[in-house]
Amino acid sequence: MSSTKDQIYIDKVLQGNTSSYNYLVNNYKDMVYTIAIKIVRNREDAEEVAQDSFIKAFQKLNSFKGESKFSTWLYTIVYRTAISKIRKNTIETTDIDDFVMENHSVDFSFPQMDLLKAEEQKKYVKYAIDSLPELDALLITLFYLNENTFDEIIEITGLTKTNIKVRLFRARKKLYKELSQILDTELKTIL
């Protein structure tokens, strides 16, 4: 959706036409919910985070200066709301072998997928993404699904570009490994 169109509806809301916000909620609800669930890992909490984020965005709409896209500004609120929901003291650890950077590319066009029903495909992709650490799952979602730029992801998460790139690279590799294993196991049971 274009930023200009967003701005038209934002202006309408700021002029007192609250129902115009309906348009923005409708257009961004899926991505907002997707970001929330990648972090909180629970449908009920994700729904609550998504609702809270839209309400916070509405209340702070006055402070949206239009310097970045409305979606980027909104996703920053979602990210912070979700993080404060799950705030925990555990330290994220990673296997040292995951750190190895190999310059080989992986191909996600799994031919095995065609043998599965659409619902099953969704289930396995979701399962593979959920196996990643929360932040990596979010980065994969923003970069590959929503096609956000590095600058936008930096604004949303506050991470450095190098950190984002390293995490994305590692997460993509892990996602491929996970998905290959799931599909292999699934196909063995089908055949």
Next chain:
Amino acid sequence: MSKNDEHNIKKLIQSIELDSPSENFTEKVMSNINYAPDDELLNDPSLTSLLKKNGQEAPSVNFVTAVMAQIQREGIIEYKPIISKKIWSVLSVLFVSSVVFVLFTESPSSSNSYVSKYSDVLEKIITSFGSSIVESIQIPSILVVSIFCLSSLLLLDYFLNTREYLKN
């Protein structure tokens, strides 16, 4: 246990070699620290297409209704400044008019110092308001200068903020 035994045990433990990680452990760590993959390497149309087809989640059916119902209750938060625009305008007019008044009625000062010259002007501004309390208090010139500087900074801050606000 004697002190000698304790020393021997310590020596024995120290003589054991430390466990070592894999041969290329340092390389693995350093490659992660120094290496950031190229943007090109991260571009992956196959993953984008897989996620676009299967990765999007959707909230419950009545999500929009729930959000809109809450919004009707909450309303947009209006951030109002502690000192309103009107009060700032009145203060500015008072300040400027008193400065003008004092400058036009100023008597030649015997002192050459800039600080004492301006503090005299400011003292005159304060006393010109006619308050008997102010008149009865002997205000040190450094305090007068401080008040003046602080007020100027506040005014400057206000005008800069207003400019920033109008720009947005």
